[in-house]
Amino acid sequence: MNNFSTTFFVFFVCISFSVKSQSFDTPESITFDEATDSYYISNIGSGEILKIDKTGKKTSFVSGYTSFLGVKLHDGVIYSAEDNKSGDDFIRGFDVSTGxxxxxxxxxxxKQLNDIEFDNKENLYVSDREGHIIYKVSISDASYETLDDTINTPNGLYFDNKKNRLLVCNTIDKSVVYAIDIESKKTTLVVKTNYPHLDGITMDKDGLLYLTSWSIDWKNSILLKYEGKEFTEIATNSNGMADIEYNQKTNAIDIAQLFDNSILHFNLLNKKK
Incomplete structure (x- = not known):
């Protein structure tokens, strides 16, 4: 899709809004709480997790840590990957009601714990992008093991419940999407791409994949849809689209934007029956 077509598409389809404030400091990841219609956003720069409630009010949910990247709500707890920079990284979990x-x-x-995902058996998965490892963490006893150490710079994670597999995208010049079978730990190729630096990955209710890709120079980013073995560029900007999550309640792709210090809600079109 050429630049004009992409811009035209976004203008009419991306019924979205950005929430800007000085309290955003390089937001990297976003997760949604359906019970309260609230968003939780991690800040790389300030070591903080922000909460935006259904009225749009923004408050500090958690602060005082080093640098948060991936963030995920699971069973009443907000989990995030803390990149400690000066030492070992942490997985932190905060009660959604009390913080x-x-x-x-x-x-x-x-080296850099990054994205977080859960399966349907209370297991957490986290990518160490710079360490080239994906860890499997048991929440019940806080134990962990290496799930995969063969993928170069694993970044975004998504658990495909129907196929019991973890989808992984990596961050190289021509990035790749992999699938890891949760039971056998076997890693297989899903698709090779010509897009550099894949970051976030998610799936909508129809089973379509969405990914973010950064340009080689890290100045621009693209939101991609993968359907029928083909990629479509559905949004492009210089705001730094990073980690993403599909919001089933609003049928939108929620995106943290690093450079713009904002979040973007990209509304998807409803398919005609």
Whole structure:
């Protein structure tokens, strides 16, 4: 799709809004709480997780940490990957109602814990992008193991419940999407791409994949849809589209935008029956 077509498409289809404030400091990841219609956004720059309630009011949910990247709501707890920079990284979990720390796990020798995902058996998965490892964490006893150490710079994670597999995209010049079978730990190729630096990955209710890709120079980003073995560029900007999550309640792709210090809600078209 050429630049004009992409711009035209976004103008009419991306019924979205950005929420800007000085309290955003390089937002990297976003997750949604359907029970309260609230968003939780991680800040790389300030070591903070922000909450935006259904009225649009923004408050500090958690602060005082080093640098948060991936963030995910699961069973009443907001989990996030803390990139400690000066030492081992942590997985932190905070009660969604109180903000109290209820889970903390340090994984030694990590370089940059990044995205977080859950399966349907209370297992957490986290990518160490710079360490080239994906860890599987048992929430019940705070134990962990290596799920995969063969993928170069694993970044975005998505659990495909129907096929019991973890989808992984990586961050190289020509990025790749992989699938890891949860039971066998076998890693297979889903698709090779010509897009650099894939970051976020998610799936909508129809089973279509959406990914974000950064340009080689990291100045621009693209929101991609993967359907029928083909990629379509459905949004392009210089705002730094990073991690993404499909919001089933609003039928939108929620995106944290690093450079613009904002979040973007990209509404998807309803398919005609």
């Amino acid at each position: 109290k720390l209820v889970f903390s796990l340090s994984i030694p020798n990590t």
